[in-house]
Amino acid sequence: MRLIAIITSLLATSAFAQTPPGDLALTQFLAAGTVGTPIGVRNAADGSHRIFIIQRDGVVRVHQNGALLATPLVSITTNTAGERGLLGLAFHPNYDGVNERRFYLSYTIPVSFAHGVVEFQTTAGNPNVADVSTRREVISVPDIASNHNGGDLHFGPDGFLYWSIGDGGPQNDPHGFAQCLWKKNADNNPSACGTGTAFYLLGKILRIDPTPTASATSEMCAAVTGQPAGYSIPADNPHVGTTTTCDEIAHHGMRNPYRFTFDRANGDMYVGDVGQGTWEETTRIPAGALGVNLGWRCFEGHVVFNSTGPCASALTGYIAPFQSYQHVSGRCSITGGYRYRGPIIALRGMHMSSDFCTGEIYFSSRNSAGVWDPAIPNVNIWQDTPGNVIGFGEDESGNVYVTNNGGSVLQFTSDSDNGGLQASGFESE
Numbered sequence: 001m002r003l004i005a006i007i008t009s010l011l012a013t014s015a016f017a018q019t020p021p022g023d024l025a026l027t028q029f030l031a032a033g034t035v036g037t038p039i040g041v042r043n044a045a046d047g048s049h050r051i052f053i054i055q056r057d058g059v060v061r062v063h064q065n066g067a068l069l070a071t072p073l074v075s076i077t078t079n080t081a082g083e084r085g086l087l088g089l090a091f092h093p094n095y096d097g098v099n100e101r102r103f104y105l106s107y108t109i110p111v112s113f114a115h116g117v118v119e120f121q122t123t124a125g126n127p128n129v130a131d132v133s134t135r136r137e138v139i140s141v142p143d144i145a146s147n148h149n150g151g152d153l154h155f156g157p158d159g160f161l162y163w164s165i166g167d168g169g170p171q172n173d174p175h176g177f178a179q180c181l182w183k184k185n186a187d188n189n190p191s192a193c194g195t196g197t198a199f200y201l202l203g204k205i206l207r208i209d210p211t212p213t214a215s216a217t218s219e220m221c222a223a224v225t226g227q228p229a230g231y232s233i234p235a236d237n238p239h240v241g242t243t244t245t246c247d248e249i250a251h252h253g254m255r256n257p258y259r260f261t262f263d264r265a266n267g268d269m270y271v272g273d274v275g276q277g278t279w280e281e282t283t284r285i286p287a288g289a290l291g292v293n294l295g296w297r298c299f300e301g302h303v304v305f306n307s308t309g310p311c312a313s314a315l316t317g318y319i320a321p322f323q324s325y326q327h328v329s330g331r332c333s334i335t336g337g338y339r340y341r342g343p344i345i346a347l348r349g350m351h352m353s354s355d356f357c358t359g360e361i362y363f364s365s366r367n368s369a370g371v372w373d374p375a376i377p378n379v380n381i382w383q384d385t386p387g388n389v390i391g392f393g394e395d396e397s398g399n400v401y402v403t404n405n406g407g408s409v410l411q412f413t414s415d416s417d418n419g420g421l422q423a424s425g426f427e428s429e
């Protein structure tokens, strides 16, 4: 037993931490200026191996067989002022371009602060171009300011659509939206959750089924009771069956969950939640967990930020981040990334993230005991890239891409094959 304890202790130290292979590189995939403000890349998981580049200006570009196609997948009108714009793209999990042709976009609705998710189908016989006549509004939520919009969109391994939304701004979440699960006005009173007349659904990750509802229930906070809605509620959502709690909510307590991802190997969710003036955080939500509170505005990163109102008592379901780093050395804003599961064997199992201001790429590893390296508040800087990293993406093979505010798309590459690391206590599930 003592030997096991010693081994476990050793595995928890950095001496045994996984590191990226020495020849790991970020190779140019698309040169700067080739596409406009690429906030991420996605794939359709349909065997086509196409890569879709999300431009913040409302356009989705298609990269196929080594070439960027001239005609976009789709182009929508959005509002790109401040942090707004086209922020997310997700293909239906059964998408094959033939029998299932649906995909979804999250975007800022023009001439507003509000956010929406819209459905399209690719054209029958041409999966590289949307049939714009199929456009359907799925869900929309109001917002009060131009910043803290979240906007990422992914189907989970459970087949439901997850959509992240920030606290709406301004600083300090003065209205307390992130901790409120029901009606609340913009009244500068975080203790007034459950009063007022408005549903904001801000500071959340929502979980919906993008199948229309004939008659919305009173617990569907982005719909009108008794009227048709463009979505429905998964029966096992965490706030279903509890009255005066919005049934769309999967997780809450976030400031600006700008990017989140699912681990393709096991379904864990990774949320990069942008902090305010001091701490940036990344949190792992175990596969299947719902109803998690990520802590804002009671916590910024792993540090207490406010202890009044809803933050005066212990948070229910609170999960602390595994990564929390400070605004030093020019760092300012987390860009959440993936846990790598692609063809570079020595990189498998490592989680990457970046800071928008510095362009630094960070790698973290998690051992079989669930201990992360580096420990809070440290970051392991793999490379300080010259630009501002605004997104990540995976292709069908698990290759990971990095997108830059200057318009370039980069890809992690390596010739190394260090499979032996997988037997050294590093989590490989």
Ligand SMILES: [Ca+2]
Pocket: 219, 239, 240, 241, 242, 243, 244, 245, 246, 247
């Ligand atoms: Ca409810």
